[in-house]
Amino acid sequence: MAKEIYVPPKQSAFGQLFDSLFLLGLVLVALFAPLFLKLAGGGKIDIPVQDKSTWEGLGQTAQQAAQWVKLGFTPESASSIITSRFDYSFNPVELAVTILVIVGYFALLFAFSRSEYREVIDERFGRRSEQ
Numbered sequence: 381m382a383k384e385i386y387v388p389p390k391q392s393a394f395g396q397l398f399d400s401l402f403l404l405g406l407v408l409v410a411l412f413a414p415l416f417l418k419l420a421g422g423g424k425i426d427i428p429v430q431d432k433s434t435w436e437g438l439g440q441t442a443q444q445a446a447q448w449v450k451l452g453f454t455p456e457s458a459s460s461i462i463t464s465r466f467d468y469s470f471n472p473v474e475l476a477v478t479i480l481v482i483v484g485y486f487a488l489l490f491a492f493s494r495s496e497y498r499e500v501i502d503e504r505f506g507r508r509s510e511q
Contacts, residue, residue, distance in 0.1 A: 423467035432459040 391399075414420040431437025435445035435455050440462070448458050 423469070424464050425467050427463050427465055429459070429463055432456065432463070438462050 429438055433455055435442075435448070438455060438459055440448065453461075
């Protein structure tokens with residue numbers, strides 16, 4: 381019995397272009413949605429300093445002050461940059477939910493991929509006889 385030669389389905393150039401642009405759009409939405417929804421970038425805290433009008437009051441060494449001056453900053457204009465720090469605190473429950481969603485997504489992805497992979501193998505090589 382001769383096996384049929386497998387011919388994979390063809391996709392048009394328009395279909396490939398549409399798929400590529402659609403995936404690019406989804407990636408951009410996924411990256412920028414947290415910014416537009418104000419879910420990212422808001423965690424800053426100001427650290428107290430002795431004097432914001434001098435480099436020494438801002439805790440800068442002579443070398444650091446020289447570099448700030450080369451960049452065109454004065455102690456007053458650089459004070460907001462030097463004294464603000466990002467707040468890296470997080471909520472453990474939100475972290476656990478995020479981990480659960482990601483692990484669940486990959487478990488689902490592997491389950492569907494396994495069944496589709498078996499369908500492709502069966503289509504190409506025929507159903508395996510149980511031994």
